[in-house]
Amino acid sequence: MLKIHVLLCFGMAILYFGSTKAVTPEESKAFEAFAKPLIEQCQKDFGMDKESFAQKNLDEIDECLIACVVEKFGITNDEKIDGDALKALVTKFVGNEEERNKINKIVEECTEDANKSGDGTCNTSTILFLCLLKNGKDLWGF
Template identity: 30%
Template sequence: MKFLSFFFILGLTVIISVSAMSDEMKDMMRSISEDCKKSEGATDVDVEKMANEEYPDTKEGKCMIHCLQEQFGVTKEGEYQKDNVKALVEMMAGEDEDKRNASDDIAEACKNETDPDKCERGVMIAKCLEKEGKARGFK
């Protein structure tokens, strides 16, 4: 679920270990997460669920996921951005060529996740990215 956590924290809705991030990157992600929490009316319980690698149940928590995805380019005005997702996956893969090579497959696999509700769609995208990432060796 670390793949999912990265996307939550980074707006994608995580592949990389938080401990490997610089303090500056952690601060930036905390700030954006807090902004999305406030703008969507999410609660500490919603954030706690995500910290425990679970999906929030509330509309506000789900909308926080969507907000994070918007902030980091996974979606733009609610539309999935395959090329941005591919680039983010490549970044998170680091020097691992197998994982870098899987970036297009992961991004492609999730492009058809749709729901008229942007917040539900955000969760669907996050779950898809988690599933596809795990299937290709991301943890």
């Protein structure tokens, strides 16, 4: 199972398209500047310090912590994943049109899956997150 420090490095992998396959170093830094404080705020909200967070396996993380990050990213709407908002975030941080289109295809599939399979709680965000990890391995670089 992936360690959480990997998730932090990949912006919880929801949107962190920081692999060299998808974005430039500048885009990666811009996303990190956007995402890191939001992730850290969720860690704080859940009483988790950086060190303990970094040592956790994915299956040890409260689903609602993932939902917190998704919410702070502004990609939820009435307990559903807002695919359009997620695509807008991709557009903001991924300049390469070909890579952006690949990512948006994954976003569409994962948003649909999460909204269909999730129960409208923290579970929906976790389904999105796991789908992005699974389907975006080549783009994410792991």
